[in-house]
Amino acid sequence: MRKVYIVGASLLKVDEQWNQSIDSLVTQVVDGLSEVRPWKIDAIYVANALGEILQSQANLGAIVAEDIGLAGVPALRVEAGGASGAAALLAGYQAILSGLADTVLVIGVEKLSDATPEESVFLSSLSERYDLLGFQGVTEAALAAMMYRLYLERYELPQEMVAQFPVLMHEHASKAPHAQYQFKTTLENVLSSPVVSPPLRRLETTAPADGAAAVILCSSDALPTIQHEQVVELAGAASSTDIVSPFDREDPLKLSAAARAFYEALARPGLSREQIKVLEIHDSYSILANLILESIGYSAEGASGLDAKNGMFDYGGKVVINTFGGLKARGHPLGATGVYQAAEIFLQLTGRAGACQVDGAKYGAMISLAGLGSSAYALVMKEG
Amino acid sequence: MGAIGDELPRLSGVAVHGYGAYIPMFRVKASEIARVWGVPDSELPVLEKSVNSLDEDTVTIAAEAASYAIARAGIEPDRIGAVYVGSESHPYAVKPTGTIVADVLGINSRHLSADLEFACKAGTEAVELVSGLVASGMIEYGLAIGADTAQGRPRDALEYTAAAGGVALLIGKSGDGAIADLEYAASYVTDTPDFWRRSHERYPMHGSRFTGAPAYFHHIISAAKMVLEDGYSLDEFDYVVFHQPNTKFPYAAAKMLGIPAKKVEPGVVCNLIGNTYAASSMMGLAKVLDQSKPGERILMVSYGSGAGSDAFVFRVREGILDKRGKAPLVSELIERKRHIDYALYLKARGKIRE
Amino acid sequence: MHAVFRPPVNWRHRRFRYRLVVWRCLNCGAVHHYATSICRRCRSNRVAEDKLPDRARLITYTVVKNPPVAFEKQAPYIVGLVEFEDGTRLVAGITDCDPEELKPGIELEKVVRKIAEDGESGLIVYGYKFRPVITRSH
Numbered sequence: 046m047r048k049v050y051i052v053g054a055s056l057l058k059v060d061e062q063w064n065q066s067i068d069s070l071v072t073q074v075v076d077g078l079s080e081v082r083p084w085k086i087d088a089i090y091v092a093n094a095l096g097e098i099l100q101s102q103a104n105l106g107a108i109v110a111e112d113i114g115l116a117g118v119p120a121l122r123v124e125a126g127g128a129s130g131a132a133a134l135l136a137g138y139q140a141i142l143s144g145l146a147d148t149v150l151v152i153g154v155e156k157l158s159d160a161t162p163e164e165s166v167f168l169s170s171l172s173e174r175y176d177l178l179g180f181q182g183v184t185e186a187a188l189a190a191m192m193y194r195l196y197l198e199r200y201e202l203p204q205e206m207v208a209q210f211p212v213l214m215h216e217h218a219s220k221a222p223h224a225q226y227q228f229k230t231t232l233e234n235v236l237s238s239p240v241v242s243p244p245l246r247r248l249e250t251t252a253p254a255d256g257a258a259a260v261i262l263c264s265s266d267a268l269p270t271i272q273h274e275q276v277v278e279l280a281g282a283a284s285s286t287d288i289v290s291p292f293d294r295e296d297p298l299k300l301s302a303a304a305r306a307f308y309e310a311l312a313r314p315g316l317s318r319e320q321i322k323v324l325e326i327h328d329s330y331s332i333l334a335n336l337i338l339e340s341i342g343y344s345a346e347g348a349s350g351l352d353a354k355n356g357m358f359d360y361g362g363k364v365v366i367n368t369f370g371g372l373k374a375r376g377h378p379l380g381a382t383g384v385y386q387a388a389e390i391f392l393q394l395t396g397r398a399g400a401c402q403v404d405g406a407k408y409g410a411m412i413s414l415a416g417l418g419s420s421a422y423a424l425v426m427k428e429g
Numbered sequence: 430m431g432a433i434g435d436e437l438p439r440l441s442g443v444a445v446h447g448y449g450a451y452i453p454m455f456r457v458k459a460s461e462i463a464r465v466w467g468v469p470d471s472e473l474p475v476l477e478k479s480v481n482s483l484d485e486d487t488v489t490i491a492a493e494a495a496s497y498a499i500a501r502a503g504i505e506p507d508r509i510g511a512v513y514v515g516s517e518s519h520p521y522a523v524k525p526t527g528t529i530v531a532d533v534l535g536i537n538s539r540h541l542s543a544d545l546e547f548a549c550k551a552g553t554e555a556v557e558l559v560s561g562l563v564a565s566g567m568i569e570y571g572l573a574i575g576a577d578t579a580q581g582r583p584r585d586a587l588e589y590t591a592a593a594g595g596v597a598l599l600i601g602k603s604g605d606g607a608i609a610d611l612e613y614a615a616s617y618v619t620d621t622p623d624f625w626r627r628s629h630e631r632y633p634m635h636g637s638r639f640t641g642a643p644a645y646f647h648h649i650i651s652a653a654k655m656v657l658e659d660g661y662s663l664d665e666f667d668y669v670v671f672h673q674p675n676t677k678f679p680y681a682a683a684k685m686l687g688i689p690a691k692k693v694e695p696g697v698v699c700n701l702i703g704n705t706y707a708a709s710s711m712m713g714l715a716k717v718l719d720q721s722k723p724g725e726r727i728l729m730v731s732y733g734s735g736a737g738s739d740a741f742v743f744r745v746r747e748g749i750l751d752k753r754g755k756a757p758l759v760s761e762l763i764e765r766k767r768h769i770d771y772a773l774y775l776k777a778r779g780k781i782r783e
Numbered sequence: 784m785h786a787v788f789r790p791p792v793n794w795r796h797r798r799f800r801y802r803l804v805v806w807r808c809l810n811c812g813a814v815h816h817y818a819t820s821i822c823r824r825c826r827s828n829r830v831a832e833d834k835l836p837d838r839a840r841l842i843t844y845t846v847v848k849n850p851p852v853a854f855e856k857q858a859p860y861i862v863g864l865v866e867f868e869d870g871t872r873l874v875a876g877i878t879d880c881d882p883e884e885l886k887p888g889i890e891l892e893k894v895v896r897k898i899a900e901d902g903e904s905g906l907i908v909y910g911y912k913f914r915p916v917i918t919r920s921h
Contacts, residue, residue: 167787167851176796176817179899180788181872181910182847182854183862190845191864191874198843198887242845243882289825292842292864292872454879483857484878486910491880492895497918520897520907533801533895554784757918765917779856 048265048280048428049141053081054388056258059225059376065255066111069094070154073112075259078150081261088147089120092133092153093378095168096122098157109152126172127329129153130258130383131284131422137262138282138424151260153384154397165253169379172416174289179349186250188331189415190242192291196298196332197244199347204244206350208235210334211248213359218370220400225254226377231366249331249373256378258385269383273328276393276429280408281313283421289419299321300333300340302421303412307341310423316408318342321418321425323393323409325386328371333340335346338366339413367401368393383422386411390426436474439659440614443560443606445743446504447568447599449750450715451490452702452762455480457774460661461590464585465771470709471524474589474675478703480777481578481593487516488526492533492597494708497756498572498597499534501608506534509599510560510568511541515551515707517626517633519544529575540648548624549672549735552596557614557739559600570601571622577706584634589607590675592703596711604712608752609743610717613659617652618737625735630709637735639698644736645674649682650745652730652738660715661742663688667725674704695720701763714743716759718777721745787853788901788908800910801895805871807833814871835873837893839865839913844877844885851900863892863914879914893917 055077057070063074071091089110097103106120127130130153159169170178170185177187193207200206212232218224222286229262230248238248262279263271285305291297309319330335338349343357343364352358358366368391369375372382390409392398405426414421443456449783457480459473477779480492491514499506512527519526527542541562545551552575556615559571571658576595581587603610624646626633670691671679676699683693696713705712710731718728727743775781796816798804805814810827815837844863847854849904854860861877863885877885878896891913898908 050832104847161852163850163852165851167853170851176792178874179851180793180796180800180863180908181874182851182857183910184847184849184851186849187845187862188874191843191862194843224813239848242847245845266913290872290874292874337875373868394792482878484876484898484912486897486907488907489894500918533909535802616821759889774826776856781856 047406048278049138049145050263050265050268051277051391051426052263052271052278053078053261054259054391056223056385056388057256058223059152059254059256060157060249060380063158063257067096067102067154067156067228067363070156070257071112071152072253074152074259078259078261080274085148086115086118087117088137088140089118089146089150090133090136091120091122091123091382092129092151092283092380093155094124094126094129096153097155098168100156106322124380125420126415127327127377128383128413128415128420128422129380130385130422131411132383134383134387134424135282135422137286138279141264144278147264149262151373151384152257153381154257154376155380157379158255158256160253171226172419176342182420184242185417187242187243189332190221190245192297192417194331196335199298202347202350204236205232206334207231207331207410208249209350209353210328210331211235213353214328214367214371214373217368217401218374221369221375224370224374226374245330251329251372251377251383254378256377256381256385257306258294258377258381258388260384260387260391274416275397275403277391278427278429280316280427281310281425283309284420284422286420287418289416293416298336300418300421301337302418303337303414304340306423307410308422309410310410310425314425314427319362321409321410322406323390323403324366325411326366326390327412327414328367328373329377333414341412345365351397360403367396368401368403383413385412386413387424394426394428437713440560440611441566443600443611444600444602444746444748445598445609445611446607446748447498447545448597448608448715448718449494449501449684449756450495450594450596450759450762451493452479452594452775453481454765454767455482455769456766456771457771459770461653472616475630475703476700478590478592479594480774481707482777483779486520486578487576488516488520490578490593491526491574491597492530494595495530495534495572495597496573498599501752501755502599505689505759506536506571507778508667509531509536509540509570510749511562511571512536513543513555513572514544514559514576515537515545516556516575516577516632517546517548517551517706518580527594536730539645542703544677547737547754548734549674549709550731550737550739552711553674553731553739553741556600556741560611563600563602568649570599573598573600575707575711579704579781580632580708583780586709587633587634587635590704592705594702594705594712595671596707596708596715598711608748609745611657611741612744613742614739615652616737616739617648617655619648621735621736623736640734641743645721645732646682646685648736649732653686653728656728656740656742662680664728666692666728668695668717668721668727669693669745670717670727670729671711672710672730673699674709675696676700698759698763712759716747718749719753721774723747723749739748771776788906789897790906793906793908803835803893803911805833805835807832812869835843835871838916839867839873839891841887841889842866842872843887843889844882846882853901854870861885863913876912877914878912884915890916892918
């Protein structure tokens with residue numbers, strides 16, 4: 046049976062890259078893939094969420110193909126909000142499994158620093174229904190805050206059961222050279238940072254960032270013909286959708302799309318949750334870490350905070366989450382984020398994660414969301 | 430307006446079927462404004478005034494007042510054939526307020542709509558126009574709305590009183606269920622430049638003491654005298670409502686006419702909410718309707734700068750008893766309040782310039 | 784950045800924004816704020832116009848302290864999740880109160896307020912908000 050491999054991954058430091066454009070970010074990140082030879086690409090998928098608004102640039106397929114000297118190669122831009130990167134990876138995976146492509150370049154690129162703070166809030170809310178919410182100034186952070194409040198009330202928990210996740214993320218990012226925020230923080234700092242929308246605090250959210258990440262996928266047929274230093278199998282990939290507003294779902298605290306995507310991705314290679322030792326999750330708001338971990342079954346409902354407190358998601362625990370700091374601390378360059386997650390798992394499974402290395406990890410998985418779980422993507426990777 | 434024959438300008442067959450008032454909940458004390466400008470607070474024109482919040486304007490105030498008028502009348506909005514909104518603070522210079530209000534209220538498209546402007550009497554102009562349309566049989570019911578979010582230039586005397594509020598009257602033919610018959614309507618206007626706002630200007634100009642004797646008092650008293658000349662006597666009125674730009678003026682006008690203060694007092698709201706401009710005299714009327722009994726007569730005289738007065742006589746009907754309780758009373762709206770300081774007042778009124 | 788409030792878009796939605804006119808599935812009861820011929824929940828094509836009531840109960844709320852474009856001058860402002868008698872939920876601005884006055888379960892009533900304006904010269908957008916009940920029940 047045809048299989049899909051990742052033969053190279055590259056990522057740039059997530060930062061406010063004032064001097065870099067989409068074009069220059071893309072060329073830099075692709076330069077980091079030079080170990081892969083020959084440079085023969087059948088298709089390019091460019092993940093980007095906001096280029097046409099912030100840089101007045103659409104048609105990023107052709108633009109990026111030309112930037113990297115691959116004009117002539119089929120290229121397509123993929124947008125799925127914060128899950129654009131994962132969606133592009135899924136598209137690449139499908140292209141290879143279909144037999145129509147043997148090598149696919151997936152690039153995630155986003156430049157958010159060009160926005161004013163108010164534009165950033167506006168843009169970060171675009172994945173929710175604008176005609177219902179955005180038009181009246183309801184931000185995505187406000188929706189996350191209401192989920193957060195419902196969560197604390199339902200399970201009668203203190204806020205630290207949610208707010209400790211950013212502390213863990215900053216701890217992990219402190220050893221990650223490509224992370225946006227490499228400082229460590231404390232629960233006290235998180236809980237005394239400015240309120241964004243109560244109970245949500247600034248240190249429980251992400252900030253505008255620029256970044257680019259890229260991976261090369263290839264088929265099992267093409268693998269012998271490609272020079273590469275490391276390889277990881279992209280063993281499963283799946284996605285699902287949900288009712289867009291969390292409050293229209295049967296249970297606003299259950300991320301069903303994430304659960305469906307995750308289990309379908311695991312089922313393809315026949316893996317179980319327990320085999321996953323590295324897990325990248327979409328913690329654009331602290332509360333999403335709790336909800337994802339509970340929705341996909343790592344923790345009982347309302348128990349993820351306690352599990353985290355007991356070390357279940359840290360080094361030495363059952364599964365290490367967000368080994369480079371996750372969206373919270375590595376940073377969340379929106380459309381590029383999913384590709385960062387994949388590149389980070391690639392680093393972990395090839396033993397190149399440096400100080401962030403999870404020892405003995407054979408399997409890794411990622412979950413990426415658009416909005417507050419209305420779209421979910423999951424990818425599962427296996428040591429090559 | 431000259432009476433043509435004995436019957437006019439007496440009206441017959443026109444009645445108020447619903448009335449509704451709305452007052453935004455913010456208040457700023459006149460003493461707070463005086464504090465900012467270093468003015469002694471011994472002789473301020475009102476105690477406090479209403480201030481619309483950032484999400485309120487003439488459209489929203491008019492719509493809420495009108496929704497209460499419809500609730501009291503208990504009729505389907507589709508029977509309303511005219512929506513006239515009088516204001517000096519229409520949100521758009523060009524684009525009617527009335528069409529937005531009508532859509533908010535669910536009134537179907539087959540109706541007359543116009544925005545009126547005549548300083549503080551724009552609302553009572555609407556009452557005259559709608560009454561005429563009902564009397565002529567052109568429409569079954571019509572909404573006459575006076576609403577404003579008035580602006581006074583910082584430190585100007587008007588800053589203490591320029592307030593926000595709205596009142597709507599739902600007018601139809603006399604008959605069962607009417608709240609009050611409208612017995613009489615007449616107007617007295619002259620070219621008197623006591624107050625104006627030029628195009629594109631943010632704040633109005635006014636003639637200071639010129640706004641008194643030749644302006645407010647001359648027109649109010651002339652219009653009231655027309656009512657008496659046309660056959661009413663002062664004894665017939667249980668309540669008298671005059672436009673109330675400040676607390677003193679309506680009492681002073683009453684005194685000049687020999688009307689006892691106790692007939693004026695029930696309709697005076699200015700001290701607690703300021704001058705709601707196009708809604709000012711109608712707010713007094715609404716407050717009187719809140720407490721009047723069937724059979725009682727109300728004289729209302731508005732005043733609009735520039736200048737003119739509309740005089741009306743209402744005769745309260747049985748319908749008031751059932752309908753009064755179907756929407757908030759003016760006193761309840763006055764009591765629903767939150768005081769803000771001058772800084773929040775500037776924010777609420779969009780006076781902070783970048 | 785591009786215009787936030789486009790007149791045709793706002794105009795198209797005015798009946799929902801002013802009067803909570805919705806499209807309700809006659810099969811499962813789900814409501815839609817847009818004209819539709821397929822129910823988003825059960826895929827029935829029996830959908831008819833309806834109107835949500837003017838009263839609802841508060842489920843939860845928060846405050847927007849970091850506002851988006853066009854809402855800068857209103858911050859901080861409250862948004863809440865409300866539920867109508869039929870179970871339909873709506874996220875809406877909550878006005879005329881301080882957050883401290885809000886408790887889950889309190890009754891709110893619909894008003895129409897100015898939502899935002901597109902600068903000094905652009906469109907003024909009006910729409911539903913909810914506030915603690917001041918009107919009498921009749």
